[in-house]
Amino acid sequence: MAGKTFTVTAIKVMKSLEDPKSVFDFVTVKDQETGKTVFFDQAVFGFGAKPESDEFLFKIHVFTTAGQRRLKETRKVVLQGIHGLVLVVDADLDNWDENIWSLQELKELKGEDIKEQKIPYTVFVNKQDLPWGTKISHRHVKQLFDAADVSDLFPNLEGNVFSGSCQQARADLKDLLKNTPKDIILSSEGYFKREFRPDSFSPLMKSMEDIVKQILKKEFSSS
Numbered sequence: 001m002a003g004k005t006f007t008v009t010a011i012k013v014m015k016s017l018e019d020p021k022s023v024f025d026f027v028t029v030k031d032q033e034t035g036k037t038v039f040f041d042q043a044v045f046g047f048g049a050k051p052e053s054d055e056f057l058f059k060i061h062v063f064t065t066a067g068q069r070r071l072k073e074t075r076k077v078v079l080q081g082i083h084g085l086v087l088v089v090d091a092d093l094d095n096w097d098e099n100i101w102s103l104q105e106l107k108e109l110k111g112e113d114i115k116e117q118k119i120p121y122t123v124f125v126n127k128q129d130l131p132w133g134t135k136i137s138h139r140h141v142k143q144l145f146d147a148a149d150v151s152d153l154f155p156n157l158e159g160n161v162f163s164g165s166c167q168q169a170r171a172d173l174k175d176l177l178k179n180t181p182k183d184i185i186l187s188s189e190g191y192f193k194r195e196f197r198p199d200s201f202s203p204l205m206k207s208m209e210d211i212v213k214q215i216l217k218k219e220f221s222s223s
Contacts, residue, residue: 001067001090002067002088002089002090002095002099002126002127003088003090003126003127003166004041004064004065004067004088005028005041005064006126006166006167007086007088007124007126007166007204007207008041008043008062008064009026009028009041010166010169010170010201010204011043011045011204011205011208012026012043012045013173014173014192014197014201014204014205015045017191017192018191018192018193018194018197019046019049019191020191021046021054022045022046022047022049022056023043023044023045023046024044024045024046024059025042025043025044026041026042026043026044027041027042027043028041028042040063040064040065040066040074040078041063041064042061042062042063043061043062044059044060044061044062045059045060045062045208046058046059046060047059047060047212058212058216060212062208063078063082064078065078065079067102069101072105075105075109076109079109079110082110082119083119083120083215083218083219084119084120084121084211084212084214084215085106085110085114085119085120085121085122085211086121086122086123086124086207086208086211087103087106087121087122087123087124088124088126089123089124089125089126089136089141089144090126090127090136091125091126091127091128091130091135091136091137091163092127092130092134092135092136093134093135093136094134096136096144096147099136099144099148100144100147100148103144103145103148103150104148104149104150106150107148107149107150107153111150111153114153114154115152115153120211120214120215120218121154121160121211121214122160122161122162122207122208122210122211122214123141123157123160123161123162123207124162124163124164124203124204124207125137125138125141125161125162125163125164126164126165126166127165127166127167128163128164128165128168129165129167129168137163138161138163141157141161142157142158145157160210162203162204162206162207162210163203164200164202164203164204165200166204168200169198169200169201169204172198172199172200172201173198173201176196176198180196184196
């Protein structure tokens with residue numbers, strides 16, 4: 001419950017508002033009673049619009065993993081063949097040990113590839129809307145990775161960490177849409193103007209956009 005599905009959903013919502021053609025697919029598979037992902041969520045986003053065209057240079061397939069411990073085998077399947085990782089950290093201090101367990105499992109499943117820099121990564125620390133003293137902040141991430149004994153896999157950690165709140169982003173967007181006239185925030189084509197994107201969306205979007213840039217840079221440099 002760190003917010004993996006919520007993060008991808010928030011990105012999908014913003015991309016749908018700003019450029020609906022850039023969202024090709026979005027599927028979430030979750031348990032109706034608990035709201036937890038039971039296998040994975042999938043989204044397909046377009047990046048790099050071609051000049052004077054509705055097409056995109058790249059299609060990025062995004063998958064989340066189920067978080068429950070009993071679903072390790074599904075995580076193995078989802079992690080096969082990945083080109084990059086966005087690690088969503090639960091900022092609730094009560095879930096410190098759960099974060100450690102998750103990082104240690106990632107080390108077991110993909111540690112060698114990450115250490116050899118075959119898999120680019122970013123880290124998104126969610127739930128920054130929690131009160132101070134009850135949350136893991138940006139500056140605590142290194143301590144968390146040290147506690148999980150995975151710091152050797154992430155030598156450039158500091159420059160790859162984004163902190164934010166999906167809940168705050170949703171609230172800010174809802175407030176903006178409710179209280180701002182549509183003719184101000186929408187273009188003549190009916191698209192949401194990017195300059196009105198709430199600041200709270202920035203870390204969510206950057207965690208995704210940054211990993212896409214890293215992947216493309218890696219793929220082009222090796223080709």
